[in-house]
Amino acid sequence: MKKGRMDTRVVKNVKATELSRDLMESDNFPFCLTTTYRYPDAVTIAKRFKGEDDGMVYSRMNNPTTRALAKKVAELEGAEAGLCFSTGMSAITNVFLSLSNAGNNVVVNQTVYGGTHKLVTDELPRFGITARRFENAHPEQVESLADEKTTCIFVETPSNPTLGIVDIAAVAKIAKKKGIPLVVDNTFSTPVLQQPISLGADIVIHSATKYLNGSASLVAGIAVGKKELIQKIYDRTFWTFGSTLGAFDAGMLLLSIQSVAVRMQRHCENALKVAKFLEAHPKVERVFYPGLPSHPQHEIAKKQMKGFGGIVAFTVKGGRHTAQKVVDSTQVCERLINLGQNITTICHNASTTHSELDEEALKKAGISENFIRLSVGLEDPQDIMEDLGEALKLV
Numbered sequence: 594m595k596k597g598r599m600d601t602r603v604v605k606n607v608k609a610t611e612l613s614r615d616l617m618e619s620d621n622f623p624f625c626l627t628t629t630y631r632y633p634d635a636v637t638i639a640k641r642f643k644g645e646d647d648g649m650v651y652s653r654m655n656n657p658t659t660r661a662l663a664k665k666v667a668e669l670e671g672a673e674a675g676l677c678f679s680t681g682m683s684a685i686t687n688v689f690l691s692l693s694n695a696g697n698n699v700v701v702n703q704t705v706y707g708g709t710h711k712l713v714t715d716e717l718p719r720f721g722i723t724a725r726r727f728e729n730a731h732p733e734q735v736e737s738l739a740d741e742k743t744t745c746i747f748v749e750t751p752s753n754p755t756l757g758i759v760d761i762a763a764v765a766k767i768a769k770k771k772g773i774p775l776v777v778d779n780t781f782s783t784p785v786l787q788q789p790i791s792l793g794a795d796i797v798i799h800s801a802t803k804y805l806n807g808s809a810s811l812v813a814g815i816a817v818g819k820k821e822l823i824q825k826i827y828d829r830t831f832w833t834f835g836s837t838l839g840a841f842d843a844g845m846l847l848l849s850i851q852s853v854a855v856r857m858q859r860h861c862e863n864a865l866k867v868a869k870f871l872e873a874h875p876k877v878e879r880v881f882y883p884g885l886p887s888h889p890q891h892e893i894a895k896k897q898m899k900g901f902g903g904i905v906a907f908t909v910k911g912g913r914h915t916a917q918k919v920v921d922s923t924q925v926c927e928r929l930i931n932l933g934q935n936i937t938t939i940c941h942n943a944s945t946t947h948s949e950l951d952e953e954a955l956k957k958a959g960i961s962e963n964f965i966r967l968s969v970g971l972e973d974p975q976d977i978m979e980d981l982g983e984a985l986k987l988v
């Protein structure tokens with residue numbers, strides 16, 4: 594810098610290294626809002642490009658804050674490694690496309706989130722990857738569906754929005770025997786309620802947009818699992834597809850996760866009360882909640898979950914119009930299609946989150962026209978039940 598000229602290069606004068614000790618010792622992990630990293634010398638950066646040095650290169654590939662988040666979620670799930678993605682769908686897409694080539698197939702349970710359904714039904718086939726579906730209650734079907742061309746078995750449990758339960762350990766046994774990675778979408782449970790890796794899964798996925806965040810302030814996805822599988826995702830699609838999560842959102846998620854255990858406990862308590870209330874209501878046809886003995890897979894849920902989560906679904910006596918009237922009449926339950934947030938949300942799934950499904954697929958997924966999904970929040974449960982009671986009075 595020439596004498597007399599103002600040096601505007603702030604970071605040149607105040608080096609990050611001078612600050613880093615204090616930053617690292619602060620209670621919260623620093624939000625490392627940077628694209629790139631000053632490297633010490635040409636040989637070191639060359640090693641980083643070769644993967645021989647795990648220092649930072651460029652934030653599409655790695656960032657201290659996103660790395661800390663991946664490490665935290667991996668630790669909670671009992672996994673060896675992890676990666677953070679821009680959304681839950683990005684995590685799922687990366688997992689499928691990094692494990693598979695044209696000509697391969699994936700085995701997926703029948704009831705999954707609408708975006709995942711569309712991905713495996715319409716999009717993966719365009720890349721020569723087909724999906725074979727198995728019924729939630731029949732994990733033994735995986736045995737005949739999976740063959741030498743199968744690259745992964747994917748399970749969403751509890752599933753969105755019908756709360757289908759798949760026996761993770763039973764599928765894991767078949768997956769292990771056949772040497773095929775088992776991937777579990779654990780969005781509804783979080784590691785607080787269910788730890789698929791301890792049941793034999795190889796990769797666990799989260800839409801961190803939901804419970805891991807809680808406040809509905811960001812979209813994010815995380816995949817954790819065996820080191821070699823996570824490395825494969827990183828090498829094959831992660832940085833080439835440009836799927837990474839921004840450091841700011843990763844930092845926010847690290848803060849949210851501090852309260853996830855307490856939030857999940859309250860979600861479970863409230864949801865069970867709401868599920869019991871709805872089950873006893875004369876205008877309700879059926880309630881879907883794995884914590885109720887009436888759920889067909891209640892025993893399996895009890896075996897693999899520490900709590901049954903905050904999502905409760907029900908069918909109201911009547912058709913689409915009646916269900917939409919209930920949705921339109923609530924005051925406490927907010928008309929929002931998101932789930933897993935601190936406030937209670939209500940939605941009509943056939944016309945929203947699962948509107949991509951045709952009539953036959955909706956039927957197979959068990960989403961009827963009179964079906965309503967609730968994401969039970971942290972409010973006083975009495976307020977939620979009274980609100981639903983008032984709305985049901987109007988139909």
Ligand SMILES: Cc1ncc(COP(=O)(O)O)c(C=O)c1O
Pocket residue numbers: 680681682683706708749753778780781799800801802812813814
């Ligand atoms: C179970 C499940 N998995 C994945 C996703 C996709 O997550 P995102 O919206 O963060 O892409 C969702 C979204 O609702 C979901 O419910």
